[in-house]
Amino acid sequence: MVLTPSTMLSLGTKAPAFVLPDAVTEDMISLDIFADKKALLVMFICRHCPFVKHVQAELAQIGKDYADRSLGIVAISANDIENYPDDAPAKLKEMAAMLEFNFPLCYDATQEVAKTYTAACTPDFFVFDRDRTLVYRGQLDDSRPSSDVPVTGKDLRTALESVLSDRTPDPDQKPSIGCNIKWKPGNEPPYFGA
Numbered sequence: 056m057v058l059t060p061s062t063m064l065s066l067g068t069k070a071p072a073f074v075l076p077d078a079v080t081e082d083m084i085s086l087d088i089f090a091d092k093k094a095l096l097v098m099f100i101c102r103h104c105p106f107v108k109h110v111q112a113e114l115a116q117i118g119k120d121y122a123d124r125s126l127g128i129v130a131i132s133a134n135d136i137e138n139y140p141d142d143a144p145a146k147l148k149e150m151a152a153m154l155e156f157n158f159p160l161c162y163d164a165t166q167e168v169a170k171t172y173t174a175a176c177t178p179d180f181f182v183f184d185r186d187r188t189l190v191y192r193g194q195l196d197d198s199r200p201s202s203d204v205p206v207t208g209k210d211l212r213t214a215l216e217s218v219l220s221d222r223t224p225d226p227d228q229k230p231s232i233g234c235n236i237k238w239k240p241g242n243e244p245p246y247f248g249a
Contacts, residue, residue: 089127
């Protein structure tokens with residue numbers, strides 16, 4: 056396990072477009088389906104990572120807590136499934152069912168979407184405003200698998216509340232920390248390991 060921080064993509068970046076299959080429904084998910092939402096949360100997660108396992112119940116809870124708010128949520132897994140079969144679409148479908156996710160959990164087979172978002176770790180979080188401009192990227196909260204700090208989602212929830220209340224989140228943001236995205240051999244992006 057390599058501890059990897061977020062790349063901290065520049066605030067103000069426009070949400071990169073994507074079209075990915077939902078591992079649960081097999082529907083194709085794109086930015087367009089969230090067009091009527093005031094904010095969009097894009098999460099890069101996977102099934103096997105201990106950092107994701109540590110927070111996965113909170114991710115499911117965020118989905119439930121914001122279900123009737125104007126927030127679109129999509130989770131994306133981009134890991135190499137040849138070397139990490141627990142992150143294959145069938146396993147992601149099991150994960151989504153077990154946790155009762157009420158948002159799409161997509162699989163990025165080419166890893167190109169992860170690259171356009173400069174996703175580096177699992178979990179990695181990106182929040183965009185109504186104009187799909189990046190206003191938050193960073194950690195869920197201060198909790199880590201080896202800490203005694205409770206999982207609250209404080210940092211991410213504070214950012215979401217700001218955007219949904221037409222305020223700009225505090226730009227002083229801490230990077231997420233997790234396992235590195237498991238890039239296919241030879242497919243590592245230039246920012247990997249930087």
